[in-house]
Amino acid sequence: xxxxxxxxxxxxxxxxxxxxxxxxxxxxxxxxxxxxxxxxxxxxxxxxxxxxxxxxxxxxxxxxxxxxxxxxxxxxxxxxxxxxxxxxxxxxxxxxxxxxxxxxxxxxxxxxxxxxxxxxxxxxxxxxxxxxxxxxxxxxxxxxxxxxxxxxxxxxxxxxxxxxxxxxxx
Amino acid sequence: xxxxxxxxxxxxxxxxxxxxxxxxxxxxxxxxxxxxxxxxxxxxxxxxxxxxxxxxxxxxxxxxxxxxxxxxxxxxxxxxxxxxxxxxxxxxxxxxxxx
Numbered sequence: 001x002x003x004x005x006x007x008x009x010x011x012x013x014x015x016x017x018x019x020x021x022x023x024x025x026x027x028x029x030x031x032x033x034x035x036x037x038x039x040x041x042x043x044x045x046x047x048x049x050x051x052x053x054x055x056x057x058x059x060x061x062x063x064x065x066x067x068x069x070x071x072x073x074x075x076x077x078x079x080x081x082x083x084x085x086x087x088x089x090x091x092x093x094x095x096x097x098x099x100x101x102x103x104x105x106x107x108x109x110x111x112x113x114x115x116x117x118x119x120x121x122x123x124x125x126x127x128x129x130x131x132x133x134x135x136x137x138x139x140x141x142x143x144x145x146x147x148x149x150x151x152x153x154x155x156x157x158x159x160x161x162x163x164x165x166x167x168x169x170x
Numbered sequence: 171x172x173x174x175x176x177x178x179x180x181x182x183x184x185x186x187x188x189x190x191x192x193x194x195x196x197x198x199x200x201x202x203x204x205x206x207x208x209x210x211x212x213x214x215x216x217x218x219x220x221x222x223x224x225x226x227x228x229x230x231x232x233x234x235x236x237x238x239x240x241x242x243x244x245x246x247x248x249x250x251x252x253x254x255x256x257x258x259x260x261x262x263x264x265x266x267x268x269x
Contacts, residue, residue, distance in 0.1 A: 022183070029190035155237060
């Protein structure tokens with residue numbers, strides 16, 4: 001019965017995409033080439049968009065592709081170019097005591113995994129839930145969540161002005 | 171689909187991002203690791219949103235995406251400033267405040 005469950009198409013899709021995402025994320029933090037790291041990050045972000053589709057979140061998936069893969073990655077590539085990173089292998093991308101990150105990450109993951117197993121052991125996601133429509137989402141944003149939306153627009157304004165002020169050359 | 175498979179995926183990405191923030195010296199790479207962390211949070215928000223049958227998680231995921239975009243903009247402006255002032259973006263060289 002469990003074996004039959006594991007073979008649902010959604011689960012196979014999840015497993016493939018999750019494996020690609022984890023490999024991509026590991027490459028992002030281990031590769032010694034800044035441009036390669038940015039391109040591996042594209043893989044992870046695209047996989048995340050695919051997972052959002054599996055989670056019945058179309059609009060968020062499209063926003064992820066537009067904002068992250070479209071805009072943020074261009075910003076990253078501009079950032080690497082403007083700081084004249086070597087296009088090629090770079091040897092000093094890591095701290096000298098980088099290995100301390102490994103136990104921290106492993107312990108953190110062990111804690112999270114135990115907590116998640118205790119809390120949500122075998123809860124299932126509803127398999128027949130309808131896709132969240134853009135109309136529902138906009139009703140939420142422009143209804144009960146209007147104030148955070150407003151605050152967010154001020155955050156974006158402040159970020160734009162701050163970026164211009166910081167990078168102005170004078 | 172189990173709820174836990176999405177949460178564990180989010181936890182794995184989160185931990186890889188934390189490792190990147192700790193291990194990387196290059197400021198641009200640290201910003202990329204922060205993007206990994208924010209994405210894992212988004213996966214969690216959407217998974218819980220589907221489990222509860224509500225739209226709130228989607229709203230917050232959109233807000234997280236917008237805040238992440240603002241963060242990258244300001245962060246890269248700061249990295250550029252750092253590069254202009256000291257010709258390097260190694261985070262270990264920012265040690266003026268060390269006692």
